[in-house]
Amino acid sequence: MITGFGVAVAACSAAVAVWSFVLAARGREPRRPLLYALGFVELLLVAQLVVGVVLLVGGERPGSMATYLAYLIGSLVVLPVGTVWALAERSRSSTVVLGIACVAIPVMVLRLSEVWHGASA
Amino acid sequence: MARVRDEKAAEGRKTATGPGRILVAVYAIFALAATSRAAVQLSTKYHEAPLAYLLSAFAAVVYLVATVALARSGRTSWLVALVACGVEFAGVLTVGTLSVFDSAAFPHATVWSGYGQGYLFVPLVLPVIGLYWLRRTR
Secondary structure, three states: OOHHHHHHHHHHHHHHHHHHHHHHHOOOOOOHHHHHHHHHHHHHHHHHHHHHHHHHHOOOOOOOHHHHHHHHHHHHHHHHHHHHHHHHOOOHHHHHHHHHHHHHHHHHHHHHHHHHOOOOO | OHHHHHHHHHOOOOOOOOOHHHHHHHHHHHHHHHHHHHHHHHHHHHHHOHHHHHHHHHHHHHHHHHHHHHHOOOHHHHHHHHHHHHHHHHHHHHHHHHHHHOOOOOOOOOOOHHHHHHHOOHHHHHHHHHHHHHHHOO
């Protein structure tokens, strides 16, 4: 992974999380602008997967290949599944669900970075 | 009043509505985290610490069961969720205590080691909130 890009992905996701929690605190259901923001973060995660695989093909190796791939691919699942779950019943709780999904991304990117820089698990 | 109670009984015990949806989302994230972690541990270094990694797998199963049971409505799911949250709470307390007082027995991390400190103590708080929510939706 490219550390700077990872930081950007994590920061964007954290910003969307804060936005979600602010909207939820004001009692709002999730609306389109928030969903577009989530879509943008997901695009960044796809880009991170592509970059991550290109670096592997180029010969670089993480501390643990299985863990690295698990985080790269696992991070793609969280936002779509969270969004489907959130939109199945729209309320301010759905907005919190989206925020929580966004909080998980920086954690996963941090762990991804640790594994990339040599941590074994 | 009786009618309200009948309606409530008819629609089943709904744990996955309102704030319950937030709880299910957090459980789902822990199910994902615990399952992937256990899968990697068991497939790549099971021989290093069989007990710790089997515990990881057990925790993963508990989170998966709790997530699905909380996400479904009905009496059976409610009971399954109750058992899962109870086992989870007992698990985090037992493994947490053992890992603190007998760290030699737990040199390898599980989700529940150190009362879930590697996960910001969420594993310790989550079952308490889960049990509280089950009480509310009884």
